[in-house]
Amino acid sequence: MIIAVNTQLLLPGRLDGIGWFTYETLKRITRNHPEHTFYFIFDRTPDIGLSFPSNVIFKVLSPPSRHPFLWFLRFEILLPFLLKKIKADIFLSPDGWMTLGTKIPCINVIHDLNFHHCPGDVPFWIRLYYNSLFPRYARKARRVATVSQYSKQDIAKTYRIDPGKIDVMHNGCNLAYSPQSEETCRKVREKYSDGNPFFLYVGALIPRKNIANMLRAFDRFKETDSTNTKLIIIGQKKWWTNQINEAYETMQFKDDVMFHGRKGVDELNILYAASTGLLLVSVFEGFGIPILEAFHSETAVITSNVSSMPEVAGDAALLVDPTSVGEIADAMTRLSTDVSLRNRLIEKGKVRRELFSWDQTANRLWDCIEMVKTEIQAGK
Secondary structure, eight states: OEEEEEOTTOOTTSOOHHHHHHHHHHHHHHHHOTTSEEEEEESSOOOTTOOOOTTEEEEEOSSOOOSHHHHHIIIIIIHHHHHHHTTOSEEEETTSOOOSSOOSOEEEEOOOOHHHHOGGGSOHHHHHHHHHHHHHHHHHSSEEEESOHHHHHHHHHHHTOOGGGEEEOOOOOOTTOOOOOHHHHHHHHHHHHTTOOEEEEESOOOGGGTHHHHHHHHHHHHTTOOSOOEEEEESOOTTOOHHHHHHHHTOTTGGGEEEOOOOOHHHHHHHHHHSSEEEEOOSOOSSOHHHHHHHHHTOEEEEESSTTHHHHHTTSSEEEOTTOHHHHHHHHHHHHHOHHHHHHHHHHHHHHGGGOOHHHHHHHHHHHHHHHHHHHHTTO
16 A cells, blocks of 8 residues: 655654654554555655654655645645545545545544634634634544543544444654652752752643643742642643733742753653642643653653543542642642652553554554545445
């Protein structure tokens, strides 16, 4: 088969959750199936560091598309011609974008519908594009894949499509995340928090991540904290809203909040390992990869009791109501003061993490491709 793949988000050094899904699954699928030819379709010259087997051909479909008007040009006008030219048998899109302009069977990975449920996080034109075209993509796709049972039910209900058409393949975790020695953790605390304990947040600073309530909860936690605990925030201030800014500026203990932008895997790993615990108290997540990263780094987790997060965390985290500042603050106090609780959660995290791996994810995505291949051969 000739399998064309949308790889516009395969950007080494700038991979987010969807980018990691794309990289980790394609790395395994192309290696495990040398009998097939894969065309990776980029919107700019691919990074010279990208290494894939010889059955992968890189194609650049210009111009670079990071705007809805250019997305439309790319996916609805230019892409159908390219798919016909390379005689693709299947088009796979790991990031939700697809095309309505081809009869070639398509497999579309829609990770979640955050843009539908949290529209304020997304600029108007991007939100309009997503809400206009993603439902049509989902209905047109031969199969839809997603990363949690929560997202499967959400997509089926919101877009009114048969749940039997949707395949679930949970995300995995980069195995570079691992526990660190106490000496390494001590040095990290010296570097980032003046030797003090700290809670860690990893992710974009956008409203659906519940940044404002996280800051308010940390401020409340600090009122009774006797350990001089800090809050380290790793992520870009992509959509730093007035609500988030107000929550930050009115904090009594805002000097104990430290912003450090994006970090690579190695630095993130030691930050996780040295932390008192991860804070991921979003109001909406399609999966929540930082939960797995924390499990592999062997630190405790506080996360929300809504959307997909309980599905990922199981009983290995403290689950809180993300709308309750008091609940979040109380969970922070418990982790900060109860060493035995932290250790129990870490042990449960070691067990829980074994349920998720990129090998499983890649195998399930390949099963999805095989189902479409079988349908094609049967003339369906």
